[in-house]
Amino acid sequence: MRFFRTTALALAALAATPVTAQHLTLYSGRGETLVAPIIEAFTAETGIDVRVRYGGTAELAILLQEEGDRSPADLFWAQDAAALGAVAGMFMPLPEATLEKVPAAYRDTEGRWIATSGRGRVLAYSTERMSEEEMPATLAELTDPRFRGRLALAPTNGSFLAHVAALRVVEGDEAALEWLRGIRANRPVMVSNNTAMIQAIGDGEADLGVTNNYYLVRFQTAAPDFPVNQRLFPTEGDIGNLLLVAGMGVLTTSDQSAEAVAFIDFLLSDEGQAFFGGDVGEFPVTGAEVPERLDEISLDEVVRMAPEVDLNTISDLEGTLALVREAGLL
């Protein structure tokens, strides 16, 4: 029974965890590997300690809803604007000086959350089985019969749903439903997330798919001859080239909102933006200069090719889910 005695002691020790000094509490839906360096840089520069709770964006958004006005969090960092929209009611309005750093399309209309980095939707394709002539010119063209059985789709993925929401805003519900039905008719290979999509294309199960721009980079870093590449749809302003964001808000319940805003300002500084654009493989949202990228898609090109969609208009997730369900993709 020594085992039990030892654990009883351990339990007693754990119950007495000490309370520590002031610090910022950040709920991060973004992974530690990606964002820990920039958080450390913030602490090094300002001396403000940041305690991070890492988790899935959805889990943390739901946790915040459950915590309500008792939340210990000062900041919430989400993978997508939809999650920020879901908890926007708990955020305080950000100061004008902070909001001005990004274009209006990349922040909440009421100024409660702000984008910290951008990610482009791109077309990932097999370098072995996709010829230049076959490439679709627009997102709409993916419903063409020539892609039957060759398309990979991650219908539960947040970015996919955001993309459908944008399609609804731009083309209307009926056109969006028709597009979804066309995709369904092409019998896509259903995958669970963006990584699985790239993997499926690499493994030869599918030939193309629409994904976020920073996933492929990881595969290419691990294996330079990985048989997948990505590009933008060649039509300027096509909805396929949508720009999405990761973003952040400050909780109204925070007792350190000044420090929390300082953290956001740091992420939007040139140093912060260069970090996202360079190390993480995303895009800056402030127009800051970024280092050369691994893939051949430049920021200028992305900005030029992207459609103009206000992220505030794509928050109707229930409606989007209903549409995707109606099309039989969920």
Next chain:
Amino acid sequence: MALAEIRAILPGRRMPAARVLFSAIGLGIGALMLLPLYYLLLRAFQADFATVWQLLTRPRTGQMLLNTAALTAGVLALCTVIALPLAWLVSRTDLPGRRVVNFLAVLPLAVPGYVMAFALIGLSGNFGFLNQVFGVTLPRPQGWWGATLALSLYCFPYLYLNLRAAFAGLDQSLEESARALGCTPREVFTRVTLPHLMPALMAGWLVIGLYTIGDFGAVALMRFEVFSYVIYLQYSAAFDRLYAAWLALILIVIALTVVWWESRLRQGVRYARTGSGSGAGPRRVRLGPVGRALGWGFAGLVVLASLGLPVAVLTFWMSLAPIGPILPALVTSFGQSLSVAVPSAALAAAMALPVAVLAVRYPSPLSTLINRLAFVGYAVPALAFALAFVFFSLQGARWLYQTHLLLVTVYALAFLALALGPIRSALYLARPSLEDSARALGHGPLSTFWRVTLPTIRPGVVAGSVLVFVIAMKELPIAFLLAPTGFRPLAITMFSRTSEGMLVEAAPYAAAIIAFSALFVGFVLRHDRKAEG
């Protein structure tokens, strides 16, 4: 059971102190288990019923329920085919190297679901592991059989551990009597051995079945749409806890129906020796060269598929990036995992003991109720379970919120069912007459429990705590919500990497979960001489 019957025919006698105490503890645990249900009802009634109805009456929902049933059946069948022969080989034959097999048969539990799924998927495809290393291409495992295979390969140890504890406690003189009475070996097995293994089989099936019903991760990677998918989508894509609460309630109804059937089947069973005379310890079947080869072949195949495969894939990923720089972080992370998993295992076993004693020694409507409630924590989807405790600790015990203590308690409650199975199975096979003798010799009920019952059922207690430990090492949704902020156990660190598609960076953490679980399981098995019997 004997005691309870004596009490029943001797009116006016007080209830045994042990029964009163255990009932009180059991009711306390039951009440804690009901908190999440209350919470889910609270949330569910905030939802718009018409939308719920629309969601549920789609033909697709029916298809998903059927898929869930098919998957559960497949996983239970495959797990039995793997675990039953393996437990028999280890417990009842002289197979050389059986202790190693025993150890290796438990470890697949430590394999994170996504690793198992990726390992199987990695076998196929032109960029898959097999093709990269050996130049072989196989069809991609997916759909029903892919999901069945992936889940079975890391769930079968639940059944194996239950069965091994049952084999170890099985009184062989019964089988000898059957043989002496002219039964063929097959008849001995089907008429004597198998019925005695039923409690263990059912206990194992129950936890595997409940796990399968609630699993999302491996199933999603295998592209098989089950009911849990609907819940997952409702909170992950719509950030909606109200409709997710409805769906979770439905999942719980399905799960509790399974629990109810299991406990009905268990009712009225009596497997322990009642007569005088000494029970015979296990006697091992001597295997000939062919039997030995077959035994090794089978065990080898199981170990290769369930452990060799994921380890090979992890090794392959780890070979792509140096491990040196992250070693200090890995060790810290391991320490944090341990500081939760060990107390959780101990607490779960401590909670399971009184509940199991009530079920086996003092059957009554109350003990049946307590035993069913004990499964609620395991049947409720982990995210809903954790949210309930977020809600209650914020309302009633702010100081407890996001502390180690709460995390450990919630783990113990969520995984109580895992510890309960082996302990209950062991108790069924422990002789009440021995306890009666202890009582006759002047020991009080608690002293009897501590000095006679507990040592007898030790293998079951050990097996139960190992199960909880291993699952607590890799658990995610509860840790996300309830761990102290800044606390980064192996599983959370691993998730942080996989969620961004960094499988290579996640590999060392997944490997560490398996390796450290292996160390712990090895340590416990070493100190548990009876389990080796």
